[in-house]
Amino acid sequence: MPRIDSYQFGEIVVDGKTYRDDVIILPDQVIPSWWRKEGHSLDPADLTEVVKAKPDSFIMGCGAYGALRVPKSTREFLQEKGIKLIDEPTAKAVETYNASRAGNIACGLHLTC
Numbered sequence: 775m776p777r778i779d780s781y782q783f784g785e786i787v788v789d790g791k792t793y794r795d796d797v798i799i800l801p802d803q804v805i806p807s808w809w810r811k812e813g814h815s816l817d818p819a820d821l822t823e824v825v826k827a828k829p830d831s832f833i834m835g836c837g838a839y840g841a842l843r844v845p846k847s848t849r850e851f852l853q854e855k856g857i858k859l860i861d862e863p864t865a866k867a868v869e870t871y872n873a874s875r876a877g878n879i880a881c882g883l884h885l886t887c
Contacts, residue, residue: 775801775802775875775879776788776789776799776803776804777789777872777875778799778868778871778872778881781864781865781868781883781885783838783885783886784885784886785885786868786883786885788804789804791804793806793885794885795807795808795885796808796809796810796882796883796884796885797882797883797885798823798824798880798881798882798883799871799880799881799882799883800823800824800827800829800880801827801829801878801879801880802827805823808820808882813842814837814841814842814843814884814887815842815843815844815845816834816842816843816844816845816848816882817845817848818847818848818851820882821848821851821852821882824857824880824882825855825857827878827880828857828878829857829878829879829880830856830857830858830877830878830879831857831858831859831860831874831877831878831879831880832852832857832858832859832860832879832880832881832882833860833861833862833867833870833871833874833879833880833881833882834859834860834861834862834867834881834882834883834884835862835863835864835865835866835867835868835881835882835883835884835885836861836862836863836864836867836884837863837864837884837885837886837887838863838864838865838885838886838887839863839887840862840863841884841886841887842884842887844859844861857880864883864884864885867881867883868883
């Protein structure tokens, strides 16, 4: 499982590699340059790779100030897929992800606002 080494506004380091665009972290890989259908809203269509990975939980880092929103429809979509959603500001999401090293976990991180 990839480990997040550090996060600061606009930048994340995962397993020693620096990313400056939003990322998805799956149990076996990092998907860089993650773009969503709508920049500050999480749509089910944005989660194709996550759903394929079949994680037990999906941790969504909603930005340094929590600007990214998770609509009710996306919450319901994940629930229907049997994926527990944890959404919180990105710094807290990084802490939650690193503390949750056991199990099948995926993480999406919005690195800026």
